[in-house]
Amino acid sequence: MALLHCNIYGLTARARRLPHMSILIGTAGWSIPRGVADSFPAEGSALERYASRFRIAEINSSFHRPHRTSTWERWRDSVPQGFRFSAKLPKEITHTRKLVDCGPEIETFLGQAQTLGEKLAVLLVQLPPKLSFDRTVARGFFSNLMNCTDAIIACEPRHVTWFSEDASDLLAELGVARVAADPAICEAAARPGDWGALRYWRLHGSPVVYRSSYVDRVGLYASELTRNAGGGCAVWCIFDNTASSAGASDALALTNVLQEARVPYHGLPLRSLPT
Secondary structure, eight states: OOSOOOOOSOHHHHHTTSOSSEEEEEEBSOOOOGGGGGGSOSSSOHHHHHTTTOSEEEEOGGGTSOOOHHHHHHHHHHSOTTOEEEEEOOHIIIIISTTSSOHHHHHHHHHHHGGGGGGEEEEEEEOOTTOOOOHHHHHHHHHHHHTTOSSEEEEEOOSGGGGSHHHHHHHHHHTEEEOEEESOSSGGGGSOOSOSSEEEEEEOOSSSTTTOOOTTTHHHHHHHHHHHOBTTBEEEEEEOOTTTTHHHHHHHHHHHHHHHTTOOTTOOOOOOOOO
16 A cells, blocks of 8 residues: 555545534543443443444543554444544654654655544644744645545644634635634634534643543534534544543433433544545
């Protein structure tokens, strides 16, 4: 298999990896805390048990270290056909090289992550807090990345300059989904970007990052996600407050609220269609 598969079909082909008119809830990783273990099957690996309740998961470990091909294969084969992953780009690309001169690193990473096949729906690009927006760098990096994958690109900027009109327009033009994050560095950072095929939330925990629960706010997020769903837009919400084991509990709570409201939160992603 070639390390790089250049996409010639454009954003329409990418969007086919995403669910249509649905809200999908998941966590960063797929650990199952003891407090909610009874909500999952007793048998199977952690990922197999997790995938019985959720239809998406975010792979954060790829940010810190590479994984063997056999690991990606095991993840791919442990989940149902309709399951989708988001994989975080390595810090060597985003934090060390700061999106510049990183072609070989992108090639290496995609050679690993693309083992997931069509179950790799999103590539997550989380930028360092001190990396300001540079239009030339941003256009070059995201254009190159998009030419090498059929996955949707989601970007979580953490410098205020990325929320300017110029930056927002560029991301929308390129078809990059800007992440809505909590805690947010500015008002605009709490809202997803303007590109319409994917709206992606990352809830890191607030006021205590990676630890605070959202149990008192799941109703508010259910309303916000519902407002953004529809019109062919996929809505993903990832709980990254897993250090205190709150992520899985919050994801289940939000799922229950959406289920009670009869929102199509659990719609399965469609298979990639022939083009």
